[in-house]
Amino acid sequence: MTATTQGGWLLVMALTLPAGAMLLAFVAGGRHARTISLAALGLWLVIAFAIAAQVQSGGAPLSYVIGGWQPPLGMALRADGLSAAMLLTGAVVLLAVALFGRTPYDTPRGAPESRAAYAFWCFVPALAASLAAAFLGGDLFNLFVALEMLTFTALALACLDGRPSQFKSELRYLLFALIGSVLYLLGTGLLYGAYGTLDIALLAGRTRADAPTMVAGALMTAGLIAKMALFPLHLWLPPAHAGAPAAASALLSGLVVKGAFVLLLRLWFWVLPAPFVLGGASVLAALGATAIVVGSVVALRQERLKLLVAYSTVAQMGYLFLMFPLLAAADAETASRAWLGGVLQAISHALAKAAMFLGAGLVAASLGHDRVNALGGAARAMPVTVIAFALGGLSLMGLPPSGGFSAKWLLLRASVETGQWWWSLVILAGGLLTGGYVYRIVAAALSAPAPGCMARPVPRAQEYCVLALAVASMLLGVLPLYAFGLVRVGAP
């Protein structure tokens, strides 16, 4: 039985505050939308911090029973360490990206409302609400609604530029996302038919390895990995993420794909029966390993900076799947290491990738193009951005001291300890390939400007937003491991 815990009301606030802000911004529009949105995101960060502090200090998940209706009839919001850590990451990234967006999505006093600015300031709190629903939801159908919220938000953010050329790749993205949603929903229906409840806590440990459960697990997994762009379902991601404006790309690559990741973890390690997890984990990891190699190699060959960063997302998402076989076949201590490694990878990638997409956007704005081979002079025109980009790259490569290093080191250790050494080869190879493409960009940016190259200065405030994200991704690696006790609260 779920009971509302102390501080459970914070979960309600984390969900309703950005949702309400979105509705108010939608009605008010213009300059008000920006004010409402920024204020809500600031408060949201405070709430996310309070939830993380409460989970960490209490050492137990928070929960809130909606309307006092107990599951299975009613439903509950829950925050374990995973939810709290992802919520905090989401709040940091969203606030940084929103502050970055103050320049491109500015509505001067007295000017009429513009389409892109209005959509941006409405969809930023909308994304916050969607992420809160995805991270805190305790019911599989409620999580479906969260997926729908994420889909609409992501699609609109990707089309923010309003260029017709972008619509084609976004339409493909929409099809992938909708098929993913349908598969997830079909699985949910089967699970309800089999168990009469969709509450994750009630399903945990009770599912049988029978036909409906296996089919549901397969359909829902397929739907979620389509949304996470796992190889070979990754083709929609690079054009969709690279074609969006910088602030939107940062949110799509950093946060939106992580929503489906949290759902996949909930499904595999709470709901599905052990035989399914043991049998399927290696398949997921093999696809993840392929994504790491293929994504990195293709990234290495890209001519355009934004496409390169987008292919790097395909590769970095691959790492998240390596934790599945490590968790499934390990003693408690090693499993805990694999869990921490996987979640840290999600967090550090969110921060680093958001920084890199924003950085790439500033470079493109300054030089007027984003061809990797013609980045000469970029470091001279915007040293802060290039440093931030390089720091984000270090985290992706997994060099110490960075969040990416801690994540990859933990996964590496767990793979050796469980005797699955082949995954460690993939981790190392991925690190080298990542080093290759990050070096390519940084070396080009540091080279002398080509004759006739005119780098326009970019607003300093925007550069600092990029730097803040990159530094946050580095700081994750400096924190001692006990600070991540948070992530272990309520872990499977």
Place this chain on the structure above:
Amino acid sequence: MNAGLLLDLLLALAVLGTAAWTLLARTAFAAVIGFVATGLLLTLVWVRLGAVDVALTEAAIGAGATGVIILYVVARLRGGEAEISAATPNPVQRILAALLALAVGGLLAWGVLNLPDPAPSLAEAALAGTAPLGLGNPVSAVLMAHRGLDTLLEAIVLVFAVLAVWSMAADHRWGGAPGPVFPRADHGPLSLLARILPPVGIVIGIYIAWVGTDAPGGKFQGGTILAAMWVLPWIAGLARPPSVTDWRLRLMIAIGPLTFLGVGLAGFLIADGFLAYPAGFAKPLILLIEAAMTLSVAAALACLIAGPPERRRRA
């Protein structure tokens, strides 16, 4: 074989037949007709299963509103045959897609046939939880109380959807009214319908939304009818939609979720917490939410049908 079983068998065959017809239709227009027919037959299936609420929703949203939107798309795609054939998958891709769909369908069938019988169900619990709220329709109790958060979030998604559609507009058209301008029809069936139907339709829409708490019906079904009563005079050229920057239109779209959210949060003060209703006051509060939501559903659906602004803003 008894009559009921025969009817079910015929219905099932008819649904499969219209679905196949939709897939095989040579023109997009014929496919839409097939799609709407499939939706209407599905409505009958839901009635046969005793799910009248679902049947109403399927008729209103699945066949009605979606059919109108797709039909509108087909009309607007005229002249774009080259682009359409370029984007149409080749036979190999189609066969692969068909195989994939068959595999998923087969898996699903295998799963469904192996479900426990009798299925575990929350129907008893939902029925027991209906009367204390003062409601007569258990579906309303589930939607507004037991799983109120789902409904609240779906209501918010509707606002996301309208904004997403609006944001596809060209920059210079921002501030214009949504959708194209239709020439004013003063003669003919459309003009007649657009003048005669709305007064009746509005009453029916409000009635269906109103009875939802005690009988099949509710905000989504009623709101759809109201939206249709607005769309009719619009395509007949008799009414003009307000600008997307008009705060009154925006408030109409957002008032439902805002009211729902407000009542939900008020639960912290007047009841046992978020989305809880105080004893004895559940029904009036639920009716208040339903009324605001009906308005929002109607406005949002009308805006979804009309599409992004297509005219320059008036100076």
